[in-house]
Amino acid sequence: YRNRFSEKTWSLNDFDIGKPLGRGKFGNVYLAREKKTEFVVALKVLFKNQLAAAGVEYQLRREIEIQSHLRHPNILRLFGYFYDKSRVYLILEYAPGGELYKLLQKSGRFSEEQTAQYICSLAHALSYCHHKHVIHRDIKPENLLLGAKNELKIADFGWSVYAPDSRRQTLCGTLDYLAPEMIEGQQHGESVDIWGLGVLMYEFLVGRPPFEAAGQHETYNRIMKADLSIPAHVSDTARDLLQQLLVKDPKRRIPFHQVLAHPWILEHVRQIPHIPENWIRKEQN
Numbered sequence: 520y521r522n523r524f525s526e527k528t529w530s531l532n533d534f535d536i537g538k539p540l541g542r543g544k545f546g547n548v549y550l551a552r553e554k555k556t557e558f559v560v561a562l563k564v565l566f567k568n569q570l571a572a573a574g575v576e577y578q579l580r581r582e583i584e585i586q587s588h589l590r591h592p593n594i595l596r597l598f599g600y601f602y603d604k605s606r607v608y609l610i611l612e613y614a615p616g617g618e619l620y621k622l623l624q625k626s627g628r629f630s631e632e633q634t635a636q637y638i639c640s641l642a643h644a645l646s647y648c649h650h651k652h653v654i655h656r657d658i659k660p661e662n663l664l665l666g667a668k669n670e671l672k673i674a675d676f677g678w679s680v681y682a683p684d685s686r687r688q689t690l691c692g693t694l695d696y697l698a699p700e701m702i703e704g705q706q707h708g709e710s711v712d713i714w715g716l717g718v719l720m721y722e723f724l725v726g727r728p729p730f731e732a733a734g735q736h737e738t739y740n741r742i743m744k745a746d747l748s749i750p751a752h753v754s755d756t757a758r759d760l761l762q763q764l765l766v767k768d769p770k771r772r773i774p775f776h777q778v779l780a781h782p783w784i785l786e787h788v789r790q791i792p793h794i795p796e797n798w799i800r801k802e803q804n
């Protein structure tokens with residue numbers, strides 16, 4: 520039984536369109552409800568002419584290809600897509616908790632407890648991606664959403680690729696989240712996302728990215744030197760993990776499975792074991 524979203528060809532009149540959830544460079548995202556099942560989704564509407572003007576159609580095709588095949592509780596689902604003469608529509612999972620960066624702006628910075636929860640979910644999601652040879656390459660607060668129970672969801676695979684890869688598209692926007700080898704346009708692999716995890720962990724704990732500077736050039740220099748200064752309020756175990764994530768040499772960065780076993784994660788995160796239901800039933804008979 521194939522899930523109904525995946526094989527059907529959709530069109531706009533399959534949906535009731537609700538309030539706009541946000542506006543972006545190439546279009547807008549709306550709350551929407553599929554008429555037959557009343558299933559609530561987020562409908563991302565992109566304008567073809569703007570995509571063409573920016574030369575990002577193949578990035579969108581790759582985003583659709585990659586995100587539609589990923590199935591993980593901490594990765595926003597892409598259920599399907601369709602298009603008309605002037606627009607492309609992505610049918611995405613709706614995240615009721617909204618955008619994580621707004622929560623970060625509001626609270627300034629997160630507790631070590633909350634940060635460890637988010638970092639643990641991200642490490643699980645990214646190691647799942649790497650298992651499928653997908654690197655996200657653009658892990659930043661703007662690309663993270665929150666589910667109904669405050670669980671983290673990675674959205675926006677617009678910069679993701681199959682590993683290994685070397686960047687062809689010119690970078691735009693902030694450099695803050697990019698690994699040194701990405702900035703240099705070198706061959707890069709999954710370990711760019713381990714660096715990205717370190718940048719996020721720092722920003723969640725401190726309230727600003729680790730290599731932030733007045734100008735792009737200065738940020739570039741600080742990233743290339745991995746010039747990290749960690750404020751005194753950060754605990755020693757958190758500091759230890761940050762220093763193992765934000766390492767210039769990609770081969771020396773701590774791998775995800777060791778992140779998940781790090782003392783800082785273990786002291787803050789209840790590792791809820793996934794117990795298959797039939798295991799319990801056998802016990803009961």
Ligand SMILES: Clc1ccc(CN2CCN(c3c(Br)cnc4[nH]c(-c5ccc(CN6CCOCC6)cc5)nc34)CC2)cc1
Pocket residue numbers: 540541542543544545546547548561563564565611612613614615616617618664674
């Ligand atoms: Cl083309 C484009 C257009 C806009 C954007 C920026 N956002 C990307 C993420 N978007 C959402 C997606 Br995709 C999936 N589920 C979502 N859920 C929400 C959302 C959900 C709830 C709220 C309301 N807040 C929730 C938190 O408490 C205060 C009220 C705000 C946003 N936004 C999205 C919203 C828009 C990116 C690309």
